[in-house]
Amino acid sequence: MDSPATLEHYKAGMLLSGAGDSTGFKRELNYSGPDIHEAKKQLGGLKNITVKLPDWSVSDDTDLHLATAEALATGKKGEELLQEVALHYVEGMKDMTGREPGGSTIMGASMLKPGTEGGYRIPYNPESGGCGAAMRTMFIGLSPATLEHYKAGMLLSGAGDAIGFKWEFNYSGPDIHEAVKQLGGLKNITVKLPDWSVSDDTVLHLATAEALATGKKGEELLQEVAFRYVEGMKDMTGREPGGSTIMGASMLKPGTEGGYRIPYNPRSGGCGAAMRTMCIGLRYPRPEQLSSLVAVAVETGRMTHPHPTGFLGGLASALFTAYAVQRRPITEWGLGLVKEACPAAKEFVKTAGYAVEETERDWGYFTEKWEWYLELRGLSSGTGPVVWPDPYGPAERDKAYESFSWSGWGGSSGHDAPMIALDALLGAGSNWEELMNRVAFHGGDSDSTAVIACCCWGLLYGTEGVPPGNYSNLEYRDRLENSAEELYKLSH
Ligand SMILES: [Mg+2]
Structure with a gap:
């Protein structure tokens, strides 16, 4: 490349x-x-x-x-x-x-x-x-990703999480759109405590980002990430972490040999890895760093989500932010995932020599579903034009996201959280409100789809056109922006 x-x-x-x-x-x-x-x-x-x-x-x-x-x-x-x-x-x-x-x-x-x-x-x-x-x-x-884009990516990912989290367990997009209207629209939403806290997504995204920001590498980095996931789980009151995340993190033993690995879990295909790995693409943004990105995304993903549908979701989120930094056309992102990153991940799993058999056995679903999605949107060759249903409003999107999903709750799995994020990025362009309509105000796992898409969007467009109330007083704003700065320094 x-x-x-x-x-x-x-x-x-x-x-x-x-x-x-x-x-x-x-x-x-x-x-x-x-x-x-x-x-x-x-x-x-x-x-x-x-x-x-x-x-x-x-x-x-x-x-x-x-x-x-x-x-x-x-x-x-x-x-x-x-x-x-x-x-x-x-x-x-x-x-x-x-x-x-x-x-x-x-x-x-x-x-x-x-x-x-x-x-x-x-x-x-x-x-x-x-x-x-x-x-x-x-x-x-020529307008490359700057430090400001990095900060916007981290900050808006937290804002998207906090806004989407409000309706994580409301299963009707049209109802959520109505509720947003009642609040005076997105521009009227002031995200701050106590009503608008970030969810588990941002707590663990910060854990990943702050571990990467230490500059550590290899096993030492993985121990650091595991340590911060364990610490992060102490900050989960009212933040609704998922089952695999709770169970996986409870089995981590950072500081002991191999203590960043947990036994294979065939039920860990949820979006818990995908929601916290975007910062890995900020640390390793260049095409020639793909092997580092893959290794870190796979190993940190399977700290709680050893099923490939789970940790490949983490790979997708990391890859998409790297593509955003590269200014690679969004129409190519899915193809890059399936044709470049997934094969590299498969090789890496073999080389790492951990749970190889189970992982290969369960591998197919993720890539098959992604190939199905790319076909559906006319993106199989990465060029478009993107094929959209007409109409494609809140009700139609709920149905579409359900069809992306494994069990009916769009965005709750490793494959479909980044898929919905990509769908929204493709459809919204540089329009923040349209992005949020598509990625945060739907009947699926809205905080996890928003945390991914909003990170990519900030890397592409900065905070331009985003109502300051949506992010100015966001919980953990300082930590998000500080880690963005450290990741920018380490990667540039
Ligand atoms: Mg959450």
Whole structure:
């Protein structure tokens, strides 16, 4: 797999765009490819071309690409940014001697009036179909995950948990939507104690995150996680932990050899691992770290959920946040899970040599259900377009989530909690309220589906458009944001 774009890649992208411009510019007005190839040969081939002044200047393309980039680099947004870009284009046109700008560019830029209202707009021009816009906008697509995205991911996962938890045991999406309306809508919900506490999901997500934040590795890390799960179970009053979590954690013996493993449990396919592993993707976000992500997700997952449906759910949540950091298209996430991460996990289970036979025996359900879901949504090849039922409101979603589920309670298993999270992320885009409608206000295990989706959403979109009341006074806000900072430092 390719590594994600680093600072060096950003620098290479900008630098080589200029180099390509300059090299291509030499031949811009020669209309024969074979002639240009012959001319290149005369120069001793591409490897012999030393791009420098005065013979190899950049053209208008780089001049205006730089204008766009330098305007974006001011950090301005909205109208202010557009004014800044317009100003840079006007200025850029003063640096065009020998650079051959196109006709629409010359005419358009001459009509810009940056600094005046709407001065970044020009009259419609039916002749402006040239490549002058395409040549200068490459930098706009690059907005990598920052520390703020990490903090938003951890914080909003807790907010989603607290909001979803309110209705964890209400089995009707339409009823929950009505209840939210009675409260004045999502924007009116102020999440704080005592009415809006986080559930077991966030307590144990924090346990995972704070263990990872120690920077420990290998067995030492697993002992640390086990220790914090045991500690976390002391903070469960009113938080409704699941049965496998209670039982599994009670069997952990951190500090003793192998004390982070419990006996195989064929009934541990619940979502208890999936709800607490998102931070693993924040610790190991890069494609080349997949094997670490897999090892830590599998081993921490089976501390309470040794059934593959349980711990592969933990793998899915960790993988999806890593994909969010990578800016991998959401339409590919499910395919990556089934085709890349699950096979790696299967190999890892063999190598680790623990409960291999039982795990392989029970393996099939998780991947079969995921393949079924990807087919249903038209995502089997990872490209879409996503196929949606019509209509797909609260009542229809309850039915759909039930069909994803193992026993009728959507999101309560390892496979369908991340599945509902993904379904909601695909459908909501950057709209927080729509995300919550789909992932927190449904008749299934709403806190666990929300804790996963909201972590991914924060990593993608930050806190933009989220009513501050939804998270400002959230229980454990400091711990969530602090662990985000530590995980960012360890991973960047
Ligand atoms: Mg919960």
